[in-house]
Amino acid sequence: MMKKIQQNLFNTWYNSLLTLISLWLIYWISFSLISWGFTQAEWGVLQANLRLFFLGRYPVDLLWRPWTILGIIMGLGTLSWRLRKGKILIWFLGFLVISWLLTGGLFLETVKLDDLGGLVLTLLTALVSIVLSFPFGVLLALGRQSNLPVIRWLSIGYIELIRGLPLIGILFMAQVMVPLVLPPDIRPDRVVRAICGLTMFSAAYLAENVRGGLQSIPKGQTEAAKALGLSTPLVLALIILPQALKAVIPTIVGQFISLFKDTSLLAIVGLVELLGISQSILANPKFLGRYGEVYLFIALIYWIFCYSMSLGSKKFEQQL
Amino acid sequence: MKKEKIPFWRDGKVIAIAGQVLVVLMLLIILGVLGNNLIRNYQQLNIKFGFEFLSRPASFDIGNAPISFSSHDSFMKALLVGLLNTGRVTIFGIILATGLGITVGIARLADNWLVRFLATIYVETFRNTPLLLQLFCWYFAFFLQLPPIENPVVIPGPIFLTNRGLDIPWPAGTTQTWLGLAWVVLSVIFAIILWGRRMKVIVEKSESGQLFQGIIIILSLTTIIALVFGLDWRVPQLKEEVIQGGINLSTEFATLLVGLTVYTAAFIAEVVRAGIQSVNKGQWEAGRALGLNYSNLMQLIIFPQALRMMIPPLTSEFLNLTKNSSLAIATGYSDVYAVSQTTLTQTGKDIEMVLLVMTTYLTINMVTSFAMNWLNRSVQIKE
CATH class of the missing domain: 1.10.287 (Helix Hairpins)
Structure with a gap:
């Protein structure tokens, strides 16, 4: 045991130095966190607002x-x-x-949809957007691979346009523009508009992921299917897409994770999802200055969701 | 025997053309309906489309302006200030994040498991929480909680941390600074050339290359001396409850810079790690079998191959950083997006501003990806 430690941590002088610095860093971070958590922090703000958070x-x-x-x-x-x-x-x-x-x-x-908030709203917007963006993403990916120039260029244009813009811009555009381009008597909820923006955004990224999967399928598969007498739509539906989509499941999970994190931007356009509700709780004079506690708590929630999803997708990848 | 003609509804070419025409028609119809609604809504709200408002005085102030700006200047100039602010935070962010990311990425592959453990904690923490939350954390829970200017936190350097931002040493900008800077740049270029020569001599003539090594060591010593003493640094000092000298990074700028750097570095670290791990194990073994020591093995065999794998994902991380800098609006830093939002609320020109912002970001993205594609082409294997 001692020998192992010596071999791994103190074999050369610079390695020993690194070890000492790391030990000091670990001590400093954990000590300051623990002492803050037990002496200065007031965790009552979480207890009082637990329902709001979720x-x-x-x-x-x-x-x-x-x-x-x-x-x-x-x-x-x-x-x-x-x-x-x-x-x-x-x-x-x-x-x-x-x-x-x-x-x-x-x-x-x-x-009312606008009454939803907290973690439920975060999960709802992320889930609905990724599900809705799935068909669009697949269609765009197919369009980008298509032989037909008009369809290919339209798909490329859409994908590159959306991928070049910051999400906050798209979300804002969705809040402002969607009501403007709809007939005057239709005024969708804020949540619906947000989902609209997230779907538009995530479809372009999903398309690129699916394209990766499509490119990984050997050409022989298409040729074999054609030789069997299948028409182009059938080749896609029965041979190419099932294989391509299976190959990109891990990247789609990765995209879902980043979309889940990105829903926090809805706080800027005025929705009360997990981060938004924290901001409004912190604006309450009763809980003034309790930033550390609240942010640590919601960071933990985000972290647990994201980390468990990425672990799950790693496991799944190994099974494939 | 007469050749049977294919009926037109089963002819591939006809179907292809018809399909494309159909798609374009559908698109036109959808756009037409939406555009029509837009025009009707515009008429109802009595707004007019046009960019002439850009030359009107902005009548708002911008904190952190890199060039002089007052509320009498036009909206156009306000947007330019925003653009410069975006550029400033993006460029420094990319440089810092790349440095930190490479360090952490290499640390994740270190033999020392404590270092590896710390690097893993860093990456998993910052990758799995939203950037906006991290920015809020830095802003409200860190920078704004710092002590007031009377008793600042001092980090050796000296860097002063107060609730008015960061005060760091900065070159004075005199002739001496520029001379020193020129010396540093020249000797770095010269050292890189010499280093290449040295590797070539070692590889092709199997000489020791000690002469080159000596020159490089002398060069780097003079460079370090020039960096420390030659640039005419102005060091911040606390005098009568005011910090003088150096340069002050406002709280907003510091928040955004630190937040973007720390967040993007976690992703860059993963890119670096994946790049180094992607090099085939046989390459390491073959290099060792040739008798190369660790640093030569890294320089000649592993790193050039890893770099090829790393450049495309690095490009997308840089682009992400650029786009994420639009979150400045959450901390009150006036980047181009924040300024456009202020302009929008003042003038009510929704569509014009959306168009302007879109073109701006697309241009920035295009410039970055052209630069990175050029870099990518220059490191790929020439065939």
Whole structure:
């Protein structure tokens, strides 16, 4: 044991120096964090606002609905652990039920979308945007690979335009422009407009990811399929896309992670997702100056989600 | 026998053309409907389209302006100031993030597991939390919580940390500075050339190259001396509760710079690590079998191959940093996006500003990717 430590950490003089510096850094960071956490921090702000952080201004008497949703998600999780087939179908049905429970309509009291907030809104916008952007992304990727010049150039134009712009600009554009280009009597919710912007944004990035998958399929696959007498749409649907999409699942998960982080930008355009609700809690004079506590807490939430998703996708990659 | 003609609805060429025409038609219809709505909405709100407002006086002030700007100057000049601010934070951010990222990326592959552990913690923490949250953290929980100017935190350098930003040493800009700078640049270029010669001599003539090494050591010593003493540094000093000398980076600029650097460096570290790991294990073994020592192995075999893998993802990280600098609006730093937002709220010119901002960012992106593509071509294998 001692020998191992000596070999690994103190074999040369510069390595010993590095070890000492690292030890000092670790000591300094952990000591200052712990002493701050136990002496200066007041964690009451989290306890008092726990519901706001997770649900935003969701009506209090309808709280049973989020709880049911949590149960459904856990149930679906264990179910898909056991099931071999039909995972996608179950999750799709689950998604429908969840969104029905969350927003109401059909025998249930409706909750306005703008009343949602906190973590629920973050998850909802990220999930809905990635699901909606999926078909667009695949179509754009196919368009970019197409032999038809008009379609190819249109796809390239869209993808490069969106990828060249900062997300905050696109989100702002969605908030301002969407109402302007719709008929005067249609005024969508802020949340809907935000999802619109996120979908436009994420479709372009998804298209590039899917294109990577399409390029990884050997040409022989297309030729073999054509030789079997399949038409072009059938070749794509039955041979190319299933292989290409399977190959890019890890990158799509990676993109979902970054979209999940990017939803925090909605705080700037005035939505109360996880970061936005923290800003409005911090603006409350009762919790003045409790920045460290609140930011640490929501950073932890973001971190747990992102890190577990990236771990999951690594595991999945090894299984492939 | 008469050759059977293919009916036109099964002819590939006809279908291709018809398909494209159909797509264009659909697009035109959609754009037409949306545009029509736009015009109707504009008429209803009684707004007119046009860029003539750009020459009107801006009537707002800009903090952190690199060139003199007052509220009597035009919107055009305000946007230019914003653009310069964006450029400033982007260029320094790219330089700092690349340096930090390469360090952390190499640390992630270190033999020393404590160093590796620290680097992993760094990367996983900053990659898995949103940038905007990190910026808020730096701004509200760090820079604004610093002590007031009467008792600043001093880091050896000296760098003064106060709630009014960072005060760092800065060259005075006299003749001596420029002479010193010229000397530094020249000797760096000269040293790089000599280094290449040295490697060539070692590889092709299997000489020791000690002469070159000696010259390079002398050159680097003089360069260090020139850097420390020759640039005519102005060091910040606390005099009568005012910090004099050096240069003050405002809290907003410092927040954005530190936030962008720390965040992007975590991604660059992963690029560097992946680049070095992508070099085939056989290359390391073959290099060792040829009797190369570690530094020569790295310089001659591993690094040139790793660099080829690293440049394209590095480009996209640089572009991301540029785009992310638009989050300046969250900390109150006046970059081009923030200025355009102020302009928009003052004039109500939605579409014009959206168009302007779009063109600006697309231009910046194009310039960066052209530069990086040029670099990429110059390091790829010539065939």
